[in-house]
Amino acid sequence: xxxxxxxxxxxxxxxxxxxxxxxxxxxxxxxxxxxxxxxxxxxxxxxxxxxxxxxxxxxxxxxxxxxxxxxxxxxxxxxxxxxxxxxxxxxxxxxxxxxxxxxxxxxxxxxxxxxxxxxxxxxxxxxxxxxxxxxxxxxxxxxxxxxxxxxxxxxxxxxxxxxxxxx
Amino acid sequence: xxxxxxxxxxxxxxxxxxxxxxxxxxxxxxxxxxxxxxxxxxxxxxxxxxxxxxxxxxxxxxxxxxxxxxxxxxxxxxxxxxxxxxxxxxxxxxxxxxxxxxxxxxxxxxxxxxxxxxxxxxxxxxxxxxxxxxxxxxxxxxxxxxxxxxxxxxxxxxxxxxxxxxxxxxxxxx
Numbered sequence: 001x002x003x004x005x006x007x008x009x010x011x012x013x014x015x016x017x018x019x020x021x022x023x024x025x026x027x028x029x030x031x032x033x034x035x036x037x038x039x040x041x042x043x044x045x046x047x048x049x050x051x052x053x054x055x056x057x058x059x060x061x062x063x064x065x066x067x068x069x070x071x072x073x074x075x076x077x078x079x080x081x082x083x084x085x086x087x088x089x090x091x092x093x094x095x096x097x098x099x100x101x102x103x104x105x106x107x108x109x110x111x112x113x114x115x116x117x118x119x120x121x122x123x124x125x126x127x128x129x130x131x132x133x134x135x136x137x138x139x140x141x142x143x144x145x146x147x148x149x150x151x152x153x154x155x156x157x158x159x160x161x162x163x164x165x166x167x
Numbered sequence: 168x169x170x171x172x173x174x175x176x177x178x179x180x181x182x183x184x185x186x187x188x189x190x191x192x193x194x195x196x197x198x199x200x201x202x203x204x205x206x207x208x209x210x211x212x213x214x215x216x217x218x219x220x221x222x223x224x225x226x227x228x229x230x231x232x233x234x235x236x237x238x239x240x241x242x243x244x245x246x247x248x249x250x251x252x253x254x255x256x257x258x259x260x261x262x263x264x265x266x267x268x269x270x271x272x273x274x275x276x277x278x279x280x281x282x283x284x285x286x287x288x289x290x291x292x293x294x295x296x297x298x299x300x301x302x303x304x305x306x307x308x309x310x311x312x313x314x315x316x317x318x319x320x321x322x323x324x325x326x327x328x329x330x331x332x333x334x335x336x337x338x339x340x341x
Contacts, residue, residue, distance in 0.1 A: 031235050093233075097226050104249045108222050133230060141234050152329060155336040 006066055009045035013038040014073030017142065021074070022081045035142045038074070039149025042066050047157055058157060063150040070150075071143025078142075079135035087125045094118040094130060195334050199272040202330070206265045213258070216249040228252065244312060255312035256296075259319020260326075267327040281331050289328045296322045 017038040021030040043066050050056045085091070095118045098110055120127045215228045232238065232252040243250045244258060251258060271278055296318040302308040 028237055093230075094226075097229055100229070101222060101225060104216055105222075105225070108220065108225075110222050114223060114226060133227070137231050137234050141231070148330070148333075151333055155333050158336065 005049050006046055006062070006069060009042045009049075010066060010069035010073055012045070013042040013146075014070045014142075015077055017070065017074040017146075018077030018081055021078050021138070022085060031141050031145055035070075035074075035145030036149030036152065038070050038142075039063075039067050039146035039151075040153040042070050042146070043150040043153040044157075047153075058154055060151070060154065063154045064147055066150040067147025068143050070146040071139050071141075074142045074146075075135050075137075075139030078138045079131050082134050083126060083131045086121060086130075092118060092121045094121055094127070196272075196275075198334055199268060199278075203265065203268040203272050206261060206268060210261055210265055213252045213261075214246060215252060217246055242312060242315065244316075254315070256315040256319040259316040259321075260323045263320040263323025264327055267323060271327070271331060278331055278335060281328060282335050284328060286328075289325055292321045292324050 017030070017034055020034055021027050026034070043063060046062065046066060047058060050058075086093070094114065098114065098118060101108065101110070117127050117129055121130065212228055213232065215225055219225050219228070229252060236253040236257045238250075238252065239254060240250055242254045242256070244255055245251075253261070271281070299310055299314060299318045302310060
């Protein structure tokens with residue numbers, strides 16, 4: 001079972017990751033730099049909570065769980081933030097994608113469903129399908145990179161523990 | 168009633184994920200191969216505009232890559248008149264990672280050699296990218312896509328170096 005001590009570090013780092021991912025300029029580094037850093041911080045926070053407990057041993061599964069939790073939490077918040085940005089701005093990411101597609105592949109027909117999503121965003125400034133897609137995408141991407149970060153953190157903690165014990 | 172049922176499903180699925188994760192043990196040989204194949208699929212999908220003929224699928228894939236890269240057209244390679252879904256620098260990073268992981272999969276002795284590399288020297292490889300990036304972003308001097316590709320290719324050694332030492336250390340402790 002996922003230990004409850006993992007939720008708070010995952011919530012803090014996942015939320016911070018989601019916030020930073022909508023900041024212009026910084027957002028370019030979200031996937032490849034910020035998500036691994038979030039994984040590292042999350043795991044270190046968890047380790048600091050647990051290291052004095054009797055019988056505690058850091059396992060690989062802790063890194064995986066932390067990465068997936070951070071991915072899920074950041075995906076959830078990022079989809080909300082992106083929807084809010086669409087709500088307050090005049091952007092229509094679906095329409096932009098359609099334009100790009102028609103520029104390079106004019107022979108491909110755009111299905112009615114996709115036009116409907118674009119219209120829905122224009123009229124209501126919200127589309128559940130788009131929000132869901134953003135959630136799935138960001139969850140997958142952030143989970144992968146946060147897991148790498150937390151696994152790196154596990155290996156550095158283990159190396160540090162070995163060098164400390166050999167002194 | 169429905170809420171309790173839904174809660175039980177969520178609880179069960181978390182238990183299943185946890186069970187699978189606790190039993191997660193893959194030999195390093197297969198791990199290198201899996202990562203190489205994953206990067207290969209990732210690279211092939213960047214040419215989606217050239218071979219996929221389904222609009223919804225292309226939009227879905229494009230949306231996915233949009234999370235990873237800025238996709239500025241002028242900084243992207245064009246294949247047969249159609250842009251790749253990632254910029255030239257990202258293309259360099261991922262193709263460099265693919266090449267290095269392919270070598271690591273094929274030549275196992277290279278893993279130990281790479282692991283013994285000095286970490287500071289490896290970090291020095293990011294210098295060309297930082298210079299190129301500051302020329303582009305701060306001084307507004309545009310370099311060519313080929314230069315961006317090369318700097319990306321060089322910096323790919325850094326993630327591969329860390330991933331390699333990670334895989335080696337994880338296998339050492341399990």
